[in-house]
Amino acid sequence: MSCNFTEKLSPMMDGELEREEAEQVKLHLSSCLICQQAQLDFLNLREQIKSHPYEPDASAQRQAIKRILRSEQTPFWQRKITLPVPVFSLMMLALFAFVAWSVYSRVTRPGATVPVGNYAYQDGLDLSRFDKGGRAVIYTTKR
Amino acid sequence: MNTRAKLILILLALVSSMMSGSRLRSTKASPVASDLKRMQFQIATIREHAGERTIISSSVIEGPPGTDFDIDIQGERFKMNAKFLTDFDQSNVLAIRAKLQTRRLYGYSPQGLPLYEEDEQSPALRLGLDEDIILLPFGRGSGEDRLKIEITPAMTEEPVYSPSGELRPLTINILKISPDGIVNIRASKIPHHYEAEARLLEDGREIARASANLLFEEAQELLLRSDTQAIAVKLKINEFIRSRPSDQVAINFDIHRADKSGNTREPVGLNWSGVARLGADINYDLSERYAKKYELRFNIKIAKGEIVD
Amino acid sequence: MARQNDEFISIFNEIYPNLCRFLECLIGERASAQDVAQESFLRLYRFGLYRLPSGEARFWLYRVARNLALNELEKRRTRAKHSERVIETFTNTPPNPEEAFAQSERRQKVLELMESLPEDQRAALLLREQEEMSYSQIARVLNVSESKVKSDIFRARSSLRARWNEMSDRAARTS
Numbered sequence: 001m002s003c004n005f006t007e008k009l010s011p012m013m014d015g016e017l018e019r020e021e022a023e024q025v026k027l028h029l030s031s032c033l034i035c036q037q038a039q040l041d042f043l044n045l046r047e048q049i050k051s052h053p054y055e056p057d058a059s060a061q062r063q064a065i066k067r068i069l070r071s072e073q074t075p076f077w078q079r080k081i082t083l084p085v086p087v088f089s090l091m092m093l094a095l096f097a098f099v100a101w102s103v104y105s106r107v108t109r110p111g112a113t114v115p116v117g118n119y120a121y122q123d124g125l126d127l128s129r130f131d132k133g134g135r136a137v138i139y140t141t142k143r
Numbered sequence: 144m145n146t147r148a149k150l151i152l153i154l155l156a157l158v159s160s161m162m163s164g165s166r167l168r169s170t171k172a173s174p175v176a177s178d179l180k181r182m183q184f185q186i187a188t189i190r191e192h193a194g195e196r197t198i199i200s201s202s203v204i205e206g207p208p209g210t211d212f213d214i215d216i217q218g219e220r221f222k223m224n225a226k227f228l229t230d231f232d233q234s235n236v237l238a239i240r241a242k243l244q245t246r247r248l249y250g251y252s253p254q255g256l257p258l259y260e261e262d263e264q265s266p267a268l269r270l271g272l273d274e275d276i277i278l279l280p281f282g283r284g285s286g287e288d289r290l291k292i293e294i295t296p297a298m299t300e301e302p303v304y305s306p307s308g309e310l311r312p313l314t315i316n317i318l319k320i321s322p323d324g325i326v327n328i329r330a331s332k333i334p335h336h337y338e339a340e341a342r343l344l345e346d347g348r349e350i351a352r353a354s355a356n357l358l359f360e361e362a363q364e365l366l367l368r369s370d371t372q373a374i375a376v377k378l379k380i381n382e383f384i385r386s387r388p389s390d391q392v393a394i395n396f397d398i399h400r401a402d403k404s405g406n407t408r409e410p411v412g413l414n415w416s417g418v419a420r421l422g423a424d425i426n427y428d429l430s431e432r433y434a435k436k437y438e439l440r441f442n443i444k445i446a447k448g449e450i451v452d
Numbered sequence: 453m454a455r456q457n458d459e460f461i462s463i464f465n466e467i468y469p470n471l472c473r474f475l476e477c478l479i480g481e482r483a484s485a486q487d488v489a490q491e492s493f494l495r496l497y498r499f500g501l502y503r504l505p506s507g508e509a510r511f512w513l514y515r516v517a518r519n520l521a522l523n524e525l526e527k528r529r530t531r532a533k534h535s536e537r538v539i540e541t542f543t544n545t546p547p548n549p550e551e552a553f554a555q556s557e558r559r560q561k562v563l564e565l566m567e568s569l570p571e572d573q574r575a576a577l578l579l580r581e582q583e584e585m586s587y588s589q590i591a592r593v594l595n596v597s598e599s600k601v602k603s604d605i606f607r608a609r610s611s612l613r614a615r616w617n618e619m620s621d622r623a624a625r626t627s
Contacts, residue, residue, distance in 0.1 A: 010606040014580060016587050041613045045565075049581040052477060052562040056469040057486065064490040065464050068497050069457060088147070095154050125199060125322045127218030130190075130290040134282020135262060136223065136243050140270040141277055141503075143295075193595045194515040196499070287595060 003034040013042060179303045179450075181311065182208050182231060185295040188326045192288050199290075200321030204330045206313040207303040207450045214292060215327040216280055220248040223280050227294075228360065230335055237296055239268040239276065240360065272296055303450060310450065333383040335359040336446035337392070341376050343367045344438040356446060359383065366401065373401045375408060376439065381416075390421050392443055398429070419443050460501050463509050464493055470583065471517055477566050477578050478521050479528075488524055492517040514583070514593045518575055525571060565612050573608035576601050 005028045011017050012025050029035050083091070188199040204212050208231035216223040226242040242265050249260040268276060276294040283289075305311055315330055335358060343351040351367035351374075362379040375398070382393035395416045399408040411429065419425040422444050429437040445451060468489060475485035492513050504512055566574050572594065579590045587605075591598045 007606055010609055011587075011602055014587065014605070016602065038613070041616070042609050045609060045612050045616065046581050048565070049477075049562055049577070052473065052582070054469075054473040054476065056472070057482075060486050061465075061468055064468065064486070064493065065461060067490065068464070068494045069461075092150070092154070099154070125190075125325055127216070127221050127290070127325065129288050130281045130284070131218075131221055131247070132281065132284055133247075134279075134284055136225075136245050136264065137277075137279040137282050138225075138241055138243065138264070138266055138268070139277055140268055140274045142274050193519070194495075194512045195519065287592070 003032055003038075005029075005032065005035050006038045009035060009039050009042060013039070013046070179208070181205055181299045181301045181303055182210060182229075183297045183299050184210070184212060184229075185293075185297070186212070186214060186328055187293045187295075188321060189291045189293060190288070191291055198319060200326045201318040202328045203316045203318065204314070204328065205299065205301075205316075206330060206332050207310065209335050209450055210313060210330055210332050212328060212330040214278070215329070217325060217327070221280075222246045225278060225280075225292075228335065229296075230358075235271060237270050237272065239270070241266050241268060243278075245280070270296070272298060332450070333359070334445045334449045334451060336449045337380060338444050338446050339363070339365070339378055339380075340442045341365045341367060341378070342440045342442075343369060343374060344440060345369075346436050347438075357443070374411065374439075375399045375401045378441070380443070384418065386420075389423070391418050392421060393418050394425075394441065394443070398439065421445060460497060463496075463501065467510055467513060468493065471513060474514070474578050474582055475517055475521055477562060477582070478518070478571070478575055479524055480563050480567055481528075484524050484528075485521075488517055488520045491520055511589060511593050514579065515595070518594065522571065565615065568615055569608050569611060572596070572600075573604045573611070576604040577608040577612075580605055 005025060008017065008021070008025045009029075012022050017025065029039065182205070184204045185201070186204065187201045190197045190199055204210060209229060211226070211228050213227070214223075214225045223243065223245045225244075228240040228242075230238045232238065243263065245262045247260045249258045252258055270276065274296075276296075278292040278294065280290055280292065301311065303311060313330055313332055315328060317328075321327075337357040337359070338354065339357045340352065340354040342349050350369040353365040353367045353376075355363045355365050355378075357363050357378065357380055359380050362377050365376045365378060367374050367376065376396055377399075378394060378396040380392045381395050384391040384393065393416065395414065397413045398411040398415070400411050401408055412427075415427065417425055417427070419441055423442070425441050425443075427439040427441075429439055471489045471492065472482075472485050475488050476482050479485050479488065495516055496509065496513060501509060566578070569577070575594055576590055579585045579593060580587075585593070587598045587601045590601045594601065
């Protein structure tokens with residue numbers, strides 16, 4: 001059994017319905033057993049979720065804030081790099097090829113310049129998603 | 144450290160030494176204090192969205208103090224040019240004169256012609272080396288998506304001049320290219336500080352003289368007082384032009400007749416301009432405004448202590 | 453700097469426990485929830501609390517925490533696929549409904565209920581019921597439209613209601 005008003009019970013419980021609509025739903029509730037049961041079930045679920053037993057771990061909380069304020073980071077040279085052998089080999093090969101090409105290009109193009117403005121086309125970036133007509137703003141901020 | 148990690152580190156060190164920047168210009172110059180260090184500007188274009196930061200492009204400019212740079216953003220309907228003139232003084236303060244010009248396609252006229260909304264701002268900023276400049280091309284915004292440009296200045300340990308006395312060249316390292324070439328960075332080093340001298344001549348004879356230190360793109364007044372009169376010249380250097388045999392500057396000035404105390408102005412010539420060779424005189428004839436033959440003569444030099452290329 | 457730290461610590465103490473609770477219900481595991489909560493605050497610390505308008509830190513944190521939780525859930529799904537295969541090899545007996553319900557009584561009811569929901573419905577419902585956020589606030593945190601939030605919460609409630617009733621019926625039949 002179902003009722004068309006049941007779906008509106010959910011936003012009504014959350015205070016997200018317009019006043020007039022909420023009044024209509026309340027009026028319907030007074031005579032619809034299906035919706036009354038649904039509302040009871042929804043409220044029961046709310047109680048279950050809200051009363052989920054959670055005891056804060058004070059020690060973990062203290063450790064967490066200490067770590068954050070110290071912002072400890074594993075130094076780069078102590079981090080592990082885990083790669084499958086074929087992937088690692090391909091990467092090394094690509095790196096060697098790039099180094100060789102760099103050396104070659106410097107030898108054959110003395111005084112080569114950084115190609116300022118010579119950008120490769122990659123994934124597009126649509127500027128209109130940022131543009132809401134606002135005026136440019138510039139300011140300084142402490143690091 | 145295992146062998147694989149060692150190998151990676153060695154290769155990365157090799158690659159990074161290959162990826163040095165461009166050599167734009169390198170000429171012999173008179174060495175200044177050897178303890179002057181190069182400055183660095185890290186420019187990152189960042190997208191802030193749903194609490195996440197994504198770096199769209201990143202570049203590092205390195206050059207002597209006084210290096211200027213431009214950031215251009217070019218989209219289909221929006222264009223911005225942000226110009227930064229930087230000066231770093233002995234008190235460790237970075238003085239930046241920014242000029243922001245934006246142009247946005249607003250719509251179309253009834254005739255189908257494009258209509259643009261343009262804006263220009265010229266803010267002056269002063270910051271220490273522990274501060275960043277934040278540029279929001281589209282404003283602070285209220286939405287979830289924001290484009291931000293972060294400019295981080297820093298002082299490097301590298302001297303401005305190499306041991307041979309040559310000025311180390313300006314470099315731009317592009318760490319991450321922006322998609323579709325939307326963001327472009329340009330850098331240059333031109334002199335900012337000049338010494339200007341103005342002389343008033345009557346029938347070829349000097350009757351008044353004034354001098355001033357000029358900052359690039361900032362107007363400065365010179366008051367020339369003679370026995371009988373005074374003229375106030377508001378002078379500005381608009382452009383530095385590299386040229387041979389000597390560099391040039393484009394100037395713009397207004398001339399007002401003033402009383403002896405320098406007040407009570409009456410315009411004599413407004414918005415005059417010209418191109419002056421550095422160190423050489425440039426003359427302007429004021430005769431048609433006066434009965435006698437009067438000339439205004441400028442001589443502009445680069446200020447002492449300015450880093451020259 | 454000290455004043456900024458004080459403000460950060462204050463925000464941390466205020467929000468951390470609730471954030472852990474939200475993440476535990478979202479991910480289904482306390483240790484991972486605490487790790488994700490710590491990482492979220494660390495990112496806020498590095499980003500700079502002073503950069504956010506007043507009152508915005510809470511939504512920023514929940515948004516980042518939820519995104520990190522999605523990564524964690526994905527990792528666990530991959531690990532679970534491997535471990536399920538191992539379990540199948542050694543245990544041929546499929547679980548029956550009565551045993552499942554009995555197990556659920558021993559486990560925390562809410563975690564099992566939440567696990568049955570798709571992640572987006574789970575997140576929306578938790579933010580509504582535990583954090584009492586409005587639909588528009590939830591939409592900002594989850595980066596979706598308000599109408600999707602409304603629809604997800606209703607579907608979550610309906611789905612949990614059906615599941616709850618089914619479990620209760622089975623328990624009543626077996627007792």
